[in-house]
Amino acid sequence: MAKDFATMEDSNRSSNRSIHEVSDPARRIVLGAGTAASLAPWAALLSGCAGPAAPGGGPKLGFKGVAAGSADAVVVPEGYTATPLLPWGDPVGLAAGLPTFRFDASNSAAEQALQMGMHHDGLHYYPLDGSRRGLLVVNHEYADHGLLYPDGMLSWTAEKVAKSQAAHGVSVTEIEFVQGRWKARRPSPYARRITATTPFALGGPAAAHALMKTAADPEGRLVLGTFANCAAGMTPWGTYLAGEENFQDYFSTADQPTAHERRYGLRRRSWYRWHEHDPRFDTVRHPNEPNRFGWIVEIDPYDPASVPVKRTALGRGAHEGAWVTLTRAGRAVVYSGEDAAFEYIYKFVSRDPMRAAGPGAARANAELLDHGTLYVARFDADGRGRWLPLVHGQGPLTSERGFADPGEVMVKARQASDALGATRMDRPEWLAIDAATLRVYCALTNNSARGQAGAPGVDAANPRAGNTMGHIIRWREAGDFDGESFAWEHFVLAGDPANARPEARGNVRGDLFACPDGLAIDTRGVLWIDTDMGPKAMHRGEFARLGNNAMLACDPASGAIRRFLVGPVNCEIAGAAWTPDGCTMFVDIQHPGEPPGARSDPAEPRRWSNWPDFRPDGRPRSAIVVIRKDDGGPIGT
Ligand code: FEO
Numbered sequence: 001m002a003k004d005f006a007t008m009e010d011s012n013r014s015s016n017r018s019i020h021e022v023s024d025p026a027r028r029i030v031l032g033a034g035t036a037a038s039l040a041p042w043a044a045l046l047s048g049c050a051g052p053a054a055p056g057g058g059p060k061l062g063f064k065g066v067a068a069g070s071a072d073a074v075v076v077p078e079g080y081t082a083t084p085l086l087p088w089g090d091p092v093g094l095a096a097g098l099p100t101f102r103f104d105a106s107n108s109a110a111e112q113a114l115q116m117g118m119h120h121d122g123l124h125y126y127p128l129d130g131s132r133r134g135l136l137v138v139n140h141e142y143a144d145h146g147l148l149y150p151d152g153m154l155s156w157t158a159e160k161v162a163k164s165q166a167a168h169g170v171s172v173t174e175i176e177f178v179q180g181r182w183k184a185r186r187p188s189p190y191a192r193r194i195t196a197t198t199p200f201a202l203g204g205p206a207a208a209h210a211l212m213k214t215a216a217d218p219e220g221r222l223v224l225g226t227f228a229n230c231a232a233g234m235t236p237w238g239t240y241l242a243g244e245e246n247f248q249d250y251f252s253t254a255d256q257p258t259a260h261e262r263r264y265g266l267r268r269r270s271w272y273r274w275h276e277h278d279p280r281f282d283t284v285r286h287p288n289e290p291n292r293f294g295w296i297v298e299i300d301p302y303d304p305a306s307v308p309v310k311r312t313a314l315g316r317g318a319h320e321g322a323w324v325t326l327t328r329a330g331r332a333v334v335y336s337g338e339d340a341a342f343e344y345i346y347k348f349v350s351r352d353p354m355r356a357a358g359p360g361a362a363r364a365n366a367e368l369l370d371h372g373t374l375y376v377a378r379f380d381a382d383g384r385g386r387w388l389p390l391v392h393g394q395g396p397l398t399s400e401r402g403f404a405d406p407g408e409v410m411v412k413a414r415q416a417s418d419a420l421g422a423t424r425m426d427r428p429e430w431l432a433i434d435a436a437t438l439r440v441y442c443a444l445t446n447n448s449a450r451g452q453a454g455a456p457g458v459d460a461a462n463p464r465a466g467n468t469m470g471h472i473i474r475w476r477e478a479g480d481f482d483g484e485s486f487a488w489e490h491f492v493l494a495g496d497p498a499n500a501r502p503e504a505r506g507n508v509r510g511d512l513f514a515c516p517d518g519l520a521i522d523t524r525g526v527l528w529i530d531t532d533m534g535p536k537a538m539h540r541g542e543f544a545r546l547g548n549n550a551m552l553a554c555d556p557a558s559g560a561i562r563r564f565l566v567g568p569v570n571c572e573i574a575g576a577a578w579t580p581d582g583c584t585m586f587v588d589i590q591h592p593g594e595p596p597g598a599r600s601d602p603a604e605p606r607r608w609s610n611w612p613d614f615r616p617d618g619r620p621r622s623a624i625v626v627i628r629k630d631d632g633g634p635i636g637t
Pocket residue numbers: 141230231245320339429517
């Protein structure tokens with residue numbers, strides 16, 4: 001069933017072309033690809049904090065693991081401290097005002113637009129002064145309407161829709177390390193809120209396409225807003241990539257959705273009910289509006305006046321996020337997946353190499369992601385795989401088959417991937433790229449529908465029916481990251497080996513976990529794993545011994561996994577980002593206290609959790625936690 005990961009090799013990191021090494025955005029210096037070994041400024045920072053390698057050749061997991069637990073707290077190993085920072089509702093530091101959070105959730109929509117959004121997810125740190133001062137860019141994936149207003153959805157007004165839209169998107173906050181603590185700098189010239197109403201440009205083959213034109217935007221070039229922003233990637237040219245994941249839940253269709261709408265999961269009943277006061281979310285009146293969401297968006301956090309761009313060459317889907325590396329020739333390769341049952345894993349290869357540039361690297365590479373080839377993955381039973389190009393006119397992607405031009409292939413990337421025979425995966429979440437080994441890891445969080453009546457059955461890459469536990473798959477590209485074939489294997493099957501149901505037993509070497517979601521590889525080569533078990537599932541049955549959601553560290557060479565952090569009640573753990581010296585780690589705690597029904601009861605906001613404030617009149621708030629080693633050393637050593 002599962003391939004083992006016994007075939008390991010050295011992890012020689014000297015040729016690592018990770019984004020941290022090829023770019024120093026703080027200085028706006030971007031060096032040409034292939035020169036990583038001589039990258040003095042960034043490499044010096046890294047070497048000052050790099051921990052020793054383990055005797056077996058992998059990175060050392062130099063901390064004492066924490067036990068699975070169910071406390072309403074963030075628990076980290078002895079010798080570490082985790083401090084909440086910038087919870088939902090904190091002012092981001094815009095010059096326009098500093099509205100403080102009101103614990104009864106009575107802040108207005110206008111105030112929310114100047115505050116941290118809800119439900120923090122992917123994040124990255126962009127240096128301004130090395131590891132002492134920088135920008136923290138954070139996705140705010142969604143809103144819990146039961147917590148966002150004092151009375152929840154008892155009444156439903158235009159003001160409430162506006163507040164929900166303002167609680168979504170992305171925040172840019174300046175932070176600094178002062179007297180041993182990270183704190184926000186307010187006001188800051190960099191501070192920015194991007195919400196569901198912020199203007200975005202469109203780039204790539206679907207820009208100005210007929211499928212993108214609306215009454216408000218007859219040229220199909222300017223979209224208002226981004227939302228459902230889940231995971232995030234940092235580019236070597238100093239920008240931020242955010243996925244637009246579950247955009248389908250924001251639209252309301254006719255009683256019978258069109259075939260195109262059905263393929264993207266749109267339906268009559270909108271979970272967020274924005275359409276009741278904002279007609280562009282009613283697809284009967286505005287049928288092309290959903291086509292303008294489901295993209296990877298690119299933001300330049302260093303330029304608060306820049307117009308962010310939706311990169312349509314990367315295809316449309318429920319993108320979890322996007323992760324970038326470079327080929328030896330300097331071409332950008334962007335990996336992404338769709339976190340939806342039986343959807344796909346994608347790779348984009350830019351036509352042009354990244355431009356080496358000093359100041360203005362983002363501008364010099366402003367069109368890099370607009371030209372290139374998008375591929376979708378097919379995992380074959382023999383352990384090999386193919387990247388299938390989504391190129392108009394090739395194979396089934398013709399006008400006769402419903403794809404009029406390259407733009408339509410991108411808008412209908414799911415249908416194009418169906419036609420190409422790509423492999424339907426168990427909900428691809430984050431990917432992590434190990435440039436030293438040409439390996440890419442992908443978390444397949446779970447898919448309980450696999451093998452059930454009417455659903456696709458198991459296959460080599462997704463081998464468990466009723467996959468409640470999830471797994472991590474990895475592959476090695478042939479030749480370089482732009483290779484069209486790869487060799488794949490299961491890295492780990494998550495789950496408790498003591499489970500009665502064979503399909504829920506895992507092969508974890510070390511601390512148990514289930515439902516991998518976030519993945520990140522740090523500069524020492526440690527693979528960090530965030531989990532996202534649903535509140536309905538946690539603490540019972542197959543999940544009984546796994547505790548709250550957690551973050552684990554893994555040595556990819558040995559497969560050893562050790563629990564590093566346990567989150568508060570009913571949260572999920574999201575993201576991991578570091579300062580360049582590796583001595584501060586930022587992790588997002590998302591939806592502490594989320595009830596099993598997914599939407600909080602406004603009458604009982606503290607029923608499940610009161611983290612991080614623990615006020616008698618408070619409510620749980622998503623927040624970043626800043627993790628430091630008490631001796632100031634690198635995280636994980
Ligand atoms: Fe937003 Fe797939 O988690």
